[in-house]
Amino acid sequence: MKKSVFAIVISLLLFTSCSEYQKLLKSTDPELKYDKAVEYYVAKKYDKAISLFDDVSTYYRNTDRAELIINYLAKAHIERKDYYTATEYYKTYVRAYPRGRFTQEAKYMLAYCYYLDTPDVRLDQTATVQALTAFQEYVDLYPNADNKDEANKYIQELNDKLAEKELLNAKLYYDLGTYLGNNYLSAVITAENALKKYPSTKHREELMIVILKSKYQESLYSKEDMRADRYQSTIDEAYTYKNEYPTGKFVKQADDILKHLQRIMPEVSED
Structure with missing residues (x-):
């Protein structure tokens, strides 16, 4: 009996959660969608966060919040292990905001995403070359960066792989x-x-x-x-x-x- 009650409670919670999310998707309030997207991201519900951030990205284009949205989207895709899509968002960010508040982080993470996407050594090593080039550009641009040693470690590892x-x-x-x-x-x-x-x-x-x-x-x-x-x-x-x-x-x-x-x-x- 207790198990049945527990199952019913869980089902109701899931239904409520799904209903709330569906309402959010239909909402015309970008502020609400953005705030909820951040909540979903913090709660590690990355698929829902991505959908909502995508929905409001056009509305916030050319605003300060646009930088945050691209950054959130890139990180959410990393968490989903979709490194290719994450690199696309980081490249978009670097092009759009060459002096943005997340530019240094974006350049490092772009290299790191290439690194995470490098294949077995017996396969084509295009991603490995991309990662190596990106990390080298990073240490050249930011020679005093706190994570310079970490970047150099990846450079050596990638050189070894090639x-x-x-x-x-x-x-x-x-x-x-x-x-x-x-x-x-x-x-x-x-x-x-x-x-x-x-x-x-x-x-x-x-x-x-x-x-x-x-x-x-x-x-x-x-x-x-x-x-x-x-x-x-x-x-x-x-x-x-x-x-x-x-x-x-x-x-x-x-x-x-x-x-x-x-x-x-x-x-x-x-x-």
Whole structure:
């Protein structure tokens, strides 16, 4: 019996709440709609808040309240994990209010929304590049911002993600080997470009070993007149790796390559 009464009370409350919301949607009072939209936002009823803010946005256009509405809408969409729509609102705000009271926050949140929307590293990284660019612009514009260190942390993380994407591409070329061409050379070029673009990446050691292994394999498949130079280039690469990572996790691979090439180098010289 108590459960039945409780269920009835809940149903009545829900009905009352829905009725109130439906009346608000039909209301022609923008002040009431705005105030209720703020209430819904504070109560974390973001769908209802968004609908009401959308309804009154035209009425308050070119007023001080318009800034608040765009800011509320962007934040509400973030809470709903709709980061794409949130970025659109933040871009709208920055365009409309380049010196507005929320401009700095909007530029940071725009970058953060791009960051939240970045996909798995194996997928297209357009959003990652957008996030990186936006965060870099933010720290350039606001070098003394309280959240500058946080922005720089995201910049490093995003750089690492793009470097990892290039690492995966380089590894793919390496795995393809000589299939339909010299994929070892493509692996070297891809990894070397990644190191130039992201020199402080946490994937640096892995990129370097891909370069070494690719050069090694390329040298083994080389024509006789090119073999000696490529052997020497590979040996130089092995020492470069060992100098930078004397206790690295790929030292044994580097040593094995060195031993093999140093053993066969005299044979090449004699040829």
